[in-house]
Amino acid sequence: xxxxFADIIINISHxxxxxxxxxxxxxxxxxxxxxxxxxxxxxxxGNKEMEGYVIKLGTEANFDESKIKSIIRVSEKGVSIEGKLxxxxxxxxxxxxxxxxxxxxxxxxxxEKIKQKEERYVCLKLPKEEAxxxxxxxxxKNRKAQARLLRELLEQDKIPxxxxxxxxxxxxxxxxxxxxxxxxxxxxxxYYRNPLNLSGELLPPKKLNEEQQYVADTFARxxxxxxxxxxxxxxxxxxxxxxxxxxxxxxxxxxxxxAIVLIPEIALTYQTVKRFYQRFGDQVCIMHSKLSKGxxxxxxxxxxxxxxxxxxxxxxxxxxxxxNLGLIVIDEEHENSYKSESVPKYHAREVAIYRxxxxxxxxxxxxxxxSVESYTHALQGDYTLFKLNQxxxxxxxxxxxxxxxxxxELKNGNRSLFSHTLYDMINDRLAKKEQIMLFLNRRGYAxxxxxxxxxxxxxxxxxxxxxxxxxxxxxVCHYCGHQIPMPKLCPQCGSPYIGTFGTGTQxxxxxxxxxxxxxxxxxxxxxxxxxxxxYEEILSAxxxxxxxxxxxxxxxxxxxxxxxxxxxxILAADMSMYASDFRSSERTFQLLTQAAGRxxxxxxxxxxxxxxxxPEHYSITTAAKQDYELFYEEExxxxxxxxxxxxxxxxxxxxxxxxYDVGKAAIGMLGRELRNHxxxxxxxxxxxxxxxxxxKIKDVYRHVIYVKHADMDTLVRVKNHLEKYMEDKKIYxxxxxxFDFNPxxxx
Ligand code: ADP
Ligand code: ZN
Ligand code: ZN
Numbered sequence: 001x002x003x004x005f006a007d008i009i010i011n012i013s014h015x016x017x018x019x020x021x022x023x024x025x026x027x028x029x030x031x032x033x034x035x036x037x038x039x040x041x042x043x044x045x046g047n048k049e050m051e052g053y054v055i056k057l058g059t060e061a062n063f064d065e066s067k068i069k070s071i072i073r074v075s076e077k078g079v080s081i082e083g084k085l086x087x088x089x090x091x092x093x094x095x096x097x098x099x100x101x102x103x104x105x106x107x108x109x110x111x112e113k114i115k116q117k118e119e120r121y122v123c124l125k126l127p128k129e130e131a132x133x134x135x136x137x138x139x140x141k142n143r144k145a146q147a148r149l150l151r152e153l154l155e156q157d158k159i160p161x162x163x164x165x166x167x168x169x170x171x172x173x174x175x176x177x178x179x180x181x182x183x184x185x186x187x188x189x190x191y192y193r194n195p196l197n198l199s200g201e202l203l204p205p206k207k208l209n210e211e212q213q214y215v216a217d218t219f220a221r222x223x224x225x226x227x228x229x230x231x232x233x234x235x236x237x238x239x240x241x242x243x244x245x246x247x248x249x250x251x252x253x254x255x256x257x258x259a260i261v262l263i264p265e266i267a268l269t270y271q272t273v274k275r276f277y278q279r280f281g282d283q284v285c286i287m288h289s290k291l292s293k294g295x296x297x298x299x300x301x302x303x304x305x306x307x308x309x310x311x312x313x314x315x316x317x318x319x320x321x322x323x324n325l326g327l328i329v330i331d332e333e334h335e336n337s338y339k340s341e342s343v344p345k346y347h348a349r350e351v352a353i354y355r356x357x358x359x360x361x362x363x364x365x366x367x368x369x370x371s372v373e374s375y376t377h378a379l380q381g382d383y384t385l386f387k388l389n390q391x392x393x394x395x396x397x398x399x400x401x402x403x404x405x406x407x408x409e410l411k412n413g414n415r416s417l418f419s420h421t422l423y424d425m426i427n428d429r430l431a432k433k434e435q436i437m438l439f440l441n442r443r444g445y446a447x448x449x450x451x452x453x454x455x456x457x458x459x460x461x462x463x464x465x466x467x468x469x470x471x472x473x474x475x476v477c478h479y480c481g482h483q484i485p486m487p488k489l490c491p492q493c494g495s496p497y498i499g500t501f502g503t504g505t506q507x508x509x510x511x512x513x514x515x516x517x518x519x520x521x522x523x524x525x526x527x528x529x530x531x532x533x534x535y536e537e538i539l540s541a542x543x544x545x546x547x548x549x550x551x552x553x554x555x556x557x558x559x560x561x562x563x564x565x566x567x568x569x570i571l572a573a574d575m576s577m578y579a580s581d582f583r584s585s586e587r588t589f590q591l592l593t594q595a596a597g598r599x600x601x602x603x604x605x606x607x608x609x610x611x612x613x614x615p616e617h618y619s620i621t622t623a624a625k626q627d628y629e630l631f632y633e634e635e636x637x638x639x640x641x642x643x644x645x646x647x648x649x650x651x652x653x654x655x656x657x658x659x660y661d662v663g664k665a666a667i668g669m670l671g672r673e674l675r676n677h678x679x680x681x682x683x684x685x686x687x688x689x690x691x692x693x694x695x696k697i698k699d700v701y702r703h704v705i706y707v708k709h710a711d712m713d714t715l716v717r718v719k720n721h722l723e724k725y726m727e728d729k730k731i732y733x734x735x736x737x738x739f740d741f742n743p744x745x746x747x
Contacts, residue, residue, distance in 0.1 A: 002059045003024060003025075003059065003061075003065070004024070004025040004030055004057055004058070004059060005022050005023065005024055005025065005057070005058055005059065005060065005061055005062075005068065006022070006023050006024075006025050006033060006039075006054045006056070006057055006071060007020045007021070007022055007054070007055050007056040007057075007058070007100075008020065008021050008022070008023055008039065008041060008052040008053065008054055008055065008071075009021070009052060009053050009055055009104075010041075010043065010050055010051070010052045020055065020056075021041070021043075021052070022061065022062050022063070022068055023039075023041050023068060023069055023070060023071045024068050024069070024070045024071070025057070025070075025071055026070050026071060029071060029073070029074065032074050033054055033057070033071070033074065034054065034057065034087070035054055035055055035056060035057070035086055035087050035089075035090035036053065036054065036055075036079070036083040036084060036085075036086040036087030036088075036090065037053070037054045037074060037079075037083060038051060038052070038053055038054075038074070038075040038077065038079070038080055038082075038083050039051070039052055039053075039054060039071045039072070039073065039074055039075060040052075040071070040072045040073050040074075040075055041069065041071050041072060042069050042070075042072060047069075049072065051075055053082060053083060053086050054086075055086055055089075055090070055100050055104065056090070056100055081304065081321045081322070081323050082108070082321070084355075084358060084359060085107045085108055085319060085321065086104065086107070086108075087358065088107050088319075088351070088354070088355055088358065089103035089104045089106065089107045089108070090103070091351075091354055092106065092107070092344050092346050092351060093344065094716070094720075095346070095350075095716060095741075096343075096344040096345050096346045096739065096741060097343070097344065097345075097719050097723065097738070097739040098343045098344035102343055102344055103344055106319070106340075106344060106346070107319045108319070109296075109297065109300040109304075109319070109321060110293065110296070110297070120160070120161035120162075120186055120187065120188050121158040121159065121160055121161060121186070121187050121188075122149070122153070122158065122159050122160075122161055122164045122175065122184055122185075122186055123153075123157060123158040123184060123185050123186075123187050124153040124154075124157045124158065124183075124184060125182055125183055125184055125185050126182075126183050128154065131150060131153065131154055131183070132154065134150055134183060135147060135150040135151055135154060138150060145168075145169070145170050145171060145174045146174060146178065148168050148169075148170065149164060149168060149170050149174070149175075149178070149184075150183075152164075152168060153184070158187075161186065201278075202278055202279065202280075202281050203278040203279065205243075205246065205247065205250075205279060206240075206243055208240070208243065208244070208247060209240065209390065209392060211239070211387070211388045211389065211390060212240050212243060212244045212247070212388065212392070214386075215233065215244050215247075215248075215386045215388070216244060216247035216248060216251070218386070219231065219247075219248045219251060219362075219364070220247075220248070220251035222362075223248075223251050223252065223255065223326075223362060224251070224255070227362075228356065228357075228360055228361060228362045229362055229363075229383075229384050230353055230356070230362070230363040230364075230365065230377075230382070230383045230384070231362070231363065231364045231365065231383060231384045231385075231386060232333075232365045232366075232367075232370055232374050232375070232377070232378040232383045232384070232385050232386070233245075233364055233365065233366040233367075233386045233387075233388065234366075234367065234368070234370050234375070234378075234385065234386065234387050234388070234628065235366065235367075235368060235386075235387065235388030235389075236368050236388065236389060236390070236391065236398070236597070236626065237368045237391075237593070237594065237596075237597025237598075238391040238392060238393070238597060239368075239388035239389070239390060239391055239392055240388060240391075240392030240393075241331065241366045241368075241388065242272070242275060242331070243392065244366075244388070245261065245329045245331070245364060245366065246275075246276070246279050246280075248327065248329070248364060249261070249280070249310060249327060249329070252326040252327040252362075253280075253283070253309055253310075253326075255326060256324065257309075257324050257325065257326020257327065257361070258303075258306075258309045258310065258311075258322040258323075258324050258325055258326055258327075259309065259310050259311075259325075259326060259327040259328070259329065260310075260311045260313075260317055260318060260320050260322070260325065260327070260328045260329070260352075261276070261310065261311065261312045261313075261317075261328075261329045261331065262313065262314065262315065262317055262318060262328070262329065262330045262331065262338070262348060262352070263312060263313070263314065263331045263332070264314060264331075264332050264335045264337045264338070265288060265289060265314040265337060266337070266535075267331070267332060268286075268288050268312070268313070268314060269535075269536055269539065270536055272312075273286055273312060276310065276312055280309075280310055282307075282308070283308055283309045283310050284308060284310045284312060285299045285302050285303055285308035285310070285311050285312070286299065286311070286312045286313055287299055287300075287311060287312070287313030287314070287316065287317040287320070288313055288314060289314070299311075300320065300321060303320045303321055303322055304321040304322075304323070306323065306324075309322075314337065315337060315338055315340065315348045318348050318351060318352055318355070325355070325356075325359045325361045326360075326361050326362070327361055327362050327363070327364065328352045328355065328356055328361060328362075328363045328364075329363075329364045329366065330348065330349055330352060330363070330364070330365050330366065331366050331367075332366070332367055333349055333365035333366060333367045333370065333371060333374060334367045334369055334370055334371040334374070334586075334590055336744045336745070339743075339744040341745075343738050345738065345739070345740045345741070347741075347742075347744075349365065349371075349373075349374070365383070368593060368594065368597060368628075369589060369590040369593045369594065369628060370628070371586070372586055372632065372635055372636060372639065372645075372646060373645065373646045373742070375628075375632055376636065376646045377646075397600055397605060398600065398626060399568070399596055399597075399599035399600040399605070399606035399607055399608045400605070400606070400607050400608070401596055401607075401608045401609075401610065401623075401624040401625070401626070402421055402607065402608065402609050402610070402624075403610050403612065403615050403620060403621070403624050404419040404421050404422065404609060404610065404611045404612070404615075405612070405613075405615045406419065406572070406611050406612060406613050407613055409611075416511075416515070417508065417511050417571060418515065418569075419609070419611050421609055422569050422609045422611065423515070425567050425569075425607060425609060426516060426519075426549075426567065426569070427516070429548075429566060429567045430516060430518060430519055430548055432566075433548075434564055434565070434566040434567070434604065435542070435545070435547075435548060435549070435550070435562060435564045435565040435566070435567075436548060436549045436550070436565065436566075436567045436568075436569065437549075437550045437551075437552065437562070437565055437567070437568045437569070437595075437598055437599075438508065438512070438549060438550070438551045438552070438568075438569045438571060439551075439552055439553070439568070439569070439570050439571065439591075439595050440505065440508060440551075440553060440570075440571040440572060448466035448467065448468060448469070448500070449466070449467065449469055449475060449486065449498060449499065449500050450466075450498065450499070451490035451492060451493060451495055451497065451498045452495070452497040452498065452499065453490065453493055453495035453497050454490060454492050454493040454495065456490065456491075456492040456493070458475060458487070458491065458498075460477035460479065460480065460482050461482065462477065462480050462482055462696070462697075462698055462699045463477055463479045463480050463482075463694070463696055463697045463698060463699075464694050464695040464696040464697070465477065465478070465479055465694060465697075467482075467484070468504060469486065469500045469504065469507075470504070470506065471506050473485055473486040474486065479694075479697050479698065480697065480698045505523055505525040505551055505552075505553055506523070508523075508551050508571065509521055509523045509551055512549060512551065516549070519548040519549050520546070520547040520548050520549070521547060521548070521549045521550075521551065522538055522541060522542055522546075522547040522549070522550045522551070523550075523551045523552075524538045524539075524550060524551065524552040524553070525551075525552065525553040538550075542562065543561075543562055545564060562598060563603070564604075565598060565599060565600075565606070566599060566600060566604050566605070566606045566607065567599060567606065567607050567608075567609070568595055568596060568598050568599040568606065568607075568608045568609070569608075569609045569611070570592060570595055570608070570609065570610045570611060570612075571611055572611055572612065572613075573588060573591075573592055573610050573611065573612040573614075573620055581745065581746030582639070582642070582644040582645075583744065585617070585618070585619040585635060585638070586619070586635060588617075588619040588620065588623070589619040589622060589623050589631050589635075592610060592619070592620065592623035592624075593623045593626060593628075595608070596608040596610075596623065596624075596626065608624075610623070610624060618630075618631065618634040618635075619631065619635075622634065643685070643708060645742040646742075648685075648708045648709065648710055649708065649709055649710065649711065649712045649714075649715055649741070649742060650706060650707070650708050650715075650741070650742055650743070651706075651707045651708075651715040651718065651719065651739055651740070651741050651742075652704055652705070652706055652707075652739070652740040652741075652743050652747055653667070653670055653674075653688075653704065653705040653706075653707065653722070653737065653739060654692070654702065654703070654704050654737070654738045654739070654740060654747060655667040655670070655689075655702070655703040655704070655735050655736065655737050656700045656701070656702055656703075656735070656736045656738075657700065657701055657703075657734060657735040657736065658699055658700055658701070659701070659734070660701040662731065662734050662735055663701045663702075663703050663735050664689070664701075664703060665731065665735075666703075666731050666732060666734075666735030666737070667688075667689040667703040667704075667705060667735070668689055669729075669731070670689070670705060670722055670725075670726075670737070671686070671688065671689045671705055673721075673722065673725050674686060674705070674707070674718065674722065677721060678718060678721075681709075681714065683709055683710055683714075684707065684708070684709050684714065684718070685707070685708040685709065686705065686706070686707050686708075687705065687706040687707075687708075688703075688704055688705035688706055689703055689704065689705045690703070690704060690705075691703060691704075692704045692747040693746060693747060694747075702747065704747045712741070715741065719739050722737075
């Protein structure tokens, strides 16, 4: 039997992760050791016993076998949270493809130990009666300082050090003497920065409506019975999903367990977090990208030490080091941002379900527009499906949706941005002092510049995309930031007839101002939300009625109730710009439904106007009816016919390289290896290699192969084989290869 070796890390801070030590696994321990196991090893010259974590097992020695020491034993402290996270990293590595170090850096909290703020306290160490006696004695013997301090400590058993020394004027020698006598102690108590500065009264829970109550009761009952399932909560916009999550979290806290709530970064507003804070108080901690490193670290430590029981945050909050995880909630589970864009390209939903299984926790996925994947799982019985069909707050109702055919408008000579219907409704709302939101899709509709003589669009020199016209005569690349001044002549043919096409948010803003000069307008896009709190500021300004019209590119505006918004206009609901992506219809449906859900949140009924060139497309007609089931039926039919996920599993092999030819050769080799080695594999379908649909971004040329199979396991096998194949080949040092399973983006 061959020997087994274990890669072990002694120190789990990020900086030390690259320092891996190899040890031999003694035969009698072989069944007890796997990634994540905490072991005791002899370390350094003196063979000092140290704790370490196994991150990998293998049969090959990295250096002279005779010099490799053996693991002494498995740590008797049992499985720690770090061990569990390391096991999770191992699974992520295997499932999505990455190095173990990349996976570990994903799951372990960054160890930037910056100096924590701490406060020192003087604490009473004696039982009350003895302290009373000591106080009386000190008073009798005229030890004034001592008496002052003890009297104070009899009232509150700890007082801040500064208060003791300054206000009570107790000298340091006195404090030291009392400490030596064991009457008091000086303790440093960590003070965790509270990034929200939330405080104040907790609010009692809202009385749940019948639908919400059913969900909460069923969840609580099954949880108490020890069932740990994955639930899909499909609730229309405004149906009170958040309120329902909170009731479920309550049930979990009652069992002494902890909960992670994932919310897309963009929806992680002050308003949303406040709702959790008002319900659960200091038990809540949060995570988001705008926190400083120190703040993030503090939050993670609060979670690890059990001082907080609920973590709210975006994708990365999934790796909160809770020792007693009981529930993971994923709100807006359909959102793209749950898929990591960098290696390992994991999906938070899948990792959440795996972590939950590992640690005996339940999972609740929630959405008004569930992903086709999750809904399929629910229909197959893998997830338990709950529905909320009614809006929760009294009087709030679903909006009326109007579809406008832009082709008809054109035929009737209307070339403006606003159809007659939308134009009239905007005027109507302005007159009534009600508010309006106007949305346009970010991609494809930003203004690009092209030449009327030769037809060439002006492209970024570093990326295979058109530049976008910005105010002040600048052209900007939305992929790499490259800027040039607007040229006077076409760079291709020298013709002066060049102009802007399509419409960006800035253009919409100026058109709105021209058409409706009386309206106060706010704009929200990449350019206006660059600063730390600008996103919040714009939304609260709008919600406070400081503007009549909000123009936005981000359709999903959660966490704010715009009670006075009674009209939502979608300027161009087109799908063509997502042509390279099999999820384009799904995304269109989600955006329209979420946008429509913004209207009529208050007492007043709302209208939604969808302007489109594809009025018959099912993603638009079903969104207009707010009929998710109908949409799903159409969509799953289309995926069946074309063999897309979730019916067929898909893996993208992506090669990025600064030299086109090298990249092409590198992916060519993978294509050949794949076809040769998996020739006999039934049902494996390989498309490519080919140039990606955007052939270059930031001077990196992009090549892809698509691989499909009914089973994910087969695709993972293909990935593993190719990873091995690449191991000792020089070309892959230059050409960067990544894998993306069931991608959320087009390539
Ligand atoms: P969702 O997350 O489904 O969009 P929310 O939980 O944000 O819905 O609820 C929408 C609005 O309805 C919020 O203002 C919320 O306070 C309110 N709400 C939710 N549940 C109830 C309830 N049971 N009674 C009264 N108001 C409720
Ligand atoms: Zn030209
Ligand atoms: Zn560019």
